[in-house]
Amino acid sequence: MNLHNPLSPLIKKYNDIMPKGAGVLFLIQIVATLAFSVLYSTLVLYATSSLNLSDAVATDITASFIAFHYALPLFAGYVGGRLLSYRMLFSIGLIAQFIGCIALSSQSIHTFYWALAIFLGGSSFNLTCINCMLTQLFKPDDKRREAAFLWNYSGMNIGYFIGFSVSGYFQLTHNYSMLFLLSSISGSIALLIVLVKWRLLCDIQTTYSQMPTKEKYHAGLKGLGLVLILFLALRWFLKHAQMSNTLIIGAGIFMVCVITALALRQPLKENKHKMWAYLILAFASCTFWTLYQLAPMGITLFIARNVNLHYAGVLIAPQWTQNINTVVIILGGPLLSVAFAKLRERGFHLTIPLQFSLALILTGIAVCLLPVGIYFANPQGYTHFNWILASFIVQSIGELFIAPIGYAMIGQLAPMNLQGIMMGMWLMTNGVAATFSGYFSSLALGNSQSLDPLVTNAGFSHTFGYLGIAAIAAGLLLFICIPLILRLTHEKKLLGDVQVISSLGV
Numbered sequence: 001m002n003l004h005n006p007l008s009p010l011i012k013k014y015n016d017i018m019p020k021g022a023g024v025l026f027l028i029q030i031v032a033t034l035a036f037s038v039l040y041s042t043l044v045l046y047a048t049s050s051l052n053l054s055d056a057v058a059t060d061i062t063a064s065f066i067a068f069h070y071a072l073p074l075f076a077g078y079v080g081g082r083l084l085s086y087r088m089l090f091s092i093g094l095i096a097q098f099i100g101c102i103a104l105s106s107q108s109i110h111t112f113y114w115a116l117a118i119f120l121g122g123s124s125f126n127l128t129c130i131n132c133m134l135t136q137l138f139k140p141d142d143k144r145r146e147a148a149f150l151w152n153y154s155g156m157n158i159g160y161f162i163g164f165s166v167s168g169y170f171q172l173t174h175n176y177s178m179l180f181l182l183s184s185i186s187g188s189i190a191l192l193i194v195l196v197k198w199r200l201l202c203d204i205q206t207t208y209s210q211m212p213t214k215e216k217y218h219a220g221l222k223g224l225g226l227v228l229i230l231f232l233a234l235r236w237f238l239k240h241a242q243m244s245n246t247l248i249i250g251a252g253i254f255m256v257c258v259i260t261a262l263a264l265r266q267p268l269k270e271n272k273h274k275m276w277a278y279l280i281l282a283f284a285s286c287t288f289w290t291l292y293q294l295a296p297m298g299i300t301l302f303i304a305r306n307v308n309l310h311y312a313g314v315l316i317a318p319q320w321t322q323n324i325n326t327v328v329i330i331l332g333g334p335l336l337s338v339a340f341a342k343l344r345e346r347g348f349h350l351t352i353p354l355q356f357s358l359a360l361i362l363t364g365i366a367v368c369l370l371p372v373g374i375y376f377a378n379p380q381g382y383t384h385f386n387w388i389l390a391s392f393i394v395q396s397i398g399e400l401f402i403a404p405i406g407y408a409m410i411g412q413l414a415p416m417n418l419q420g421i422m423m424g425m426w427l428m429t430n431g432v433a434a435t436f437s438g439y440f441s442s443l444a445l446g447n448s449q450s451l452d453p454l455v456t457n458a459g460f461s462h463t464f465g466y467l468g469i470a471a472i473a474a475g476l477l478l479f480i481c482i483p484l485i486l487r488l489t490h491e492k493k494l495l496g497d498v499q500v501i502s503s504l505g506v
Contacts, residue, residue: 019137022148024197029130029155031193034186035097036123037163038179039116040066040296041319042171045304050176051109055301055445060241062297063438065120067248068234070289071431072124074255075230077424080129081206083223087194090129092227094191096122101184105177117234121227122187127427135411135419136204145408147337153404154333159186161326168317205416245435252432255425256282262418270490274413277488278422280481281409282429284356287474288402289433290440291363291467292395295322298441302370302460306453308382321388328396336400352409353478353485355401360475362398366391368468371461381453413489440467 043065047058080089100119103111134152138145163183170179194201203209211219237244256279263275303309304318340350373387406426414422444463448455 018144018148021137021197021200022134022151024193024200025130025134026152026155028190028193029152030159031186032094032126032130032190033156033159034163035101035119035183036069036126037160037322038167038183039119039123041164041300041322042167042176042179044297044300045171045318046176049174050107051112056442057241059297059301059438059441059445060245061116061238063434063441064238064241064244064248065116066293066296066434067245067431067438068120068237069124069431070127070434071248071251071428072121072230073128073427074251074421074424075226076125076128077132077421079223079226080125080132081203081208083208083219083226085203085208086129086133086206087198087201087203088220089125089223089227090133091191091194092224093122093125093129094187094194096125096231098122098184098187098191101180101187105180105184107177113235113238116238118231120234120238121231128424131410131423132419133201135408135423136206138411142411145411147341149404149408150333150337150400153400154330157326157329157333161323161330164319164322164326168319171319172315172317245438248431248435252286252428255428259422259425262421266415271415273488273490275415277485278409278413280485280488281353281356281406282426284360284474284478285402285406285426286429286433286436287471288356288359288363288398289430290436291367291471292399293430293434293437294367294441294464294467295325297437298444298460298463299370301441301445303388305451306374306377306381306383306457306460307385307388308378309385311385316385321392324389324392325396325399328393329400332397332400333404351482351486352405352412352489353482355405357475357479357482359398359402360471360478362401362475363395364468364471364473364475366393366395366398366468367464367471369394371465371468374457374461374464377453377457381457383453383457 044058044062047053047061048055053061076089076093080086084092096118100115100117100122103115103118106115130152131149134148135145138148166182167179170176208216208219237247259275259279263272263279266272266275300318303321309316309318343350369387369391370383373383373391376387377383410419410423410426440463444460446456446459448459450456
């Protein structure tokens with residue numbers, strides 16, 4: 001008997017839209033993100049309130065943590081696909097996150113740096129691996145990649161939403177031990193999914209996948225050795241956070257030189273042009289993320305100390321404000337994907353540089369709203385929560401134009417043999433941005449030991465205002481440069497080909 005499955009049309013439509021494996025990675029993205037979101041939103045508060053570290057030290061450690069989280073994917077981009085498969089390195093990262101969370105639950109300064117180093121190594125592997133596992137499912141000019149990354153970015157923010165919500169609840173009760181123990185569970189669930197879908201997540205046309213079995217064994221040992229050395233190095237770097245932040249900026253400058261040298265050596269003129277465009281957009285990305293990464297540092301402390309957190313009869317935990325961002329991303333990611341598809345059907349294409357320009361302008365406006373809110377603060381100096389709400393919504397809309405689009409862009413601009421390195425370099429711009437955010441957060445906090453908003457508001461207002469104006473100016477400059485960037489990316493040619501195909505009815 002031929003029974004009709006009512007879900008068959010839906011499943012067939014999904015398989016026609018996305019390649020096999022994209023759905024699994026979407027689910028893994030949700031679960032694997034949760035533990036990092038807890039550390040991201042809670043670290044500066046945990047370090048100051050539980051470990052009794054000063055604002056300056058806590059900000060430096062948080063800046064280093066976030067900077068290394070985004071800088072180390074460059075390391076993962078080298079190891080993954082060369083010495084270890086992406087799925088194996090991803091699994092090692094999940095195990096490291098589990099161990100780190102268990103160690104952090106002890107709430108001891110003696111285990112703090114080791115726990116943070118192990119967790120950090122694991123979370124940084126995950127960024128590169130999951131993005132590379134997803135991007136390898138698509139051909140270079142496959143525009144479905146953009147939709148897949150928008151959906152995955154939305155999935156990542158579902159994990160953030162859960163993590164921020166749980167973090168805020170336990171932060172209000174100062175029960176950090178239970179918070180970190182619960183966070184360890186998410187890594188275990190993600191690892192279980194990876195193991196069940198192991199074959200589906202295999203490397204596709206990577207250096208590692210094409211090695212003979214004996215060479216894979218030796219490469220794997222080398223890769224594991226490098227991972228162990230990394231954990232040991234991170235322990236030292238986090239202990240010397242201020243020096244580490246300087247080194248990360250130096251590493252970012254070095255990588256710009258590396259990408260420049262690789263671009264000059266490209267035999268194909270088209271690849272060379274695309275790599276120049278990549279560098280221009282990387283600078284724009286760094287500007288955006290410098291403002292964005294203020295959230296877990298300077299803005300978190302501003303919200304905790306200078307904002308009236310009683311809103312609609314509810315006491316709001318500082319971490320919960322991050323959920324304004326996640327809600328916009330969760331809802332906006334799929335909606336933007338559909339909107340892009342509809343616009344393309346009508347012959348209108350939002351090019352990559354235009355989206356980046358919009359992102360910079362929007363995040364500049366978002367940060368500029370904070371000094372306005374400070375200006376209208378109550379007599380005690382506390383800013384109304386509505387200004388935080390408006391700022392996060394505007395910045396989140398800007399994020400949708402740059403974050404998932406930036407990940408998807410790598411497959412379009414990077415030569416196949418450089419995708420891992422260039423994905424790592426792209427994520428590293430976030431790390432460099434985090435060090436700048438740490439510096440500007442310290443500048444906003446100033447040298448005053450006072451927690452009185454009437455004393456500290458001036459420093460926050462001055463710093464946020466200048467950063468917002470600078471981002472808007474950068475966005476306008478990038479908008480002027482759009483024709484140049486389109487010539488370098490050959491996006492005009494690609495769009496022209498799409499329009500010709502559409503006119504033929506194909």
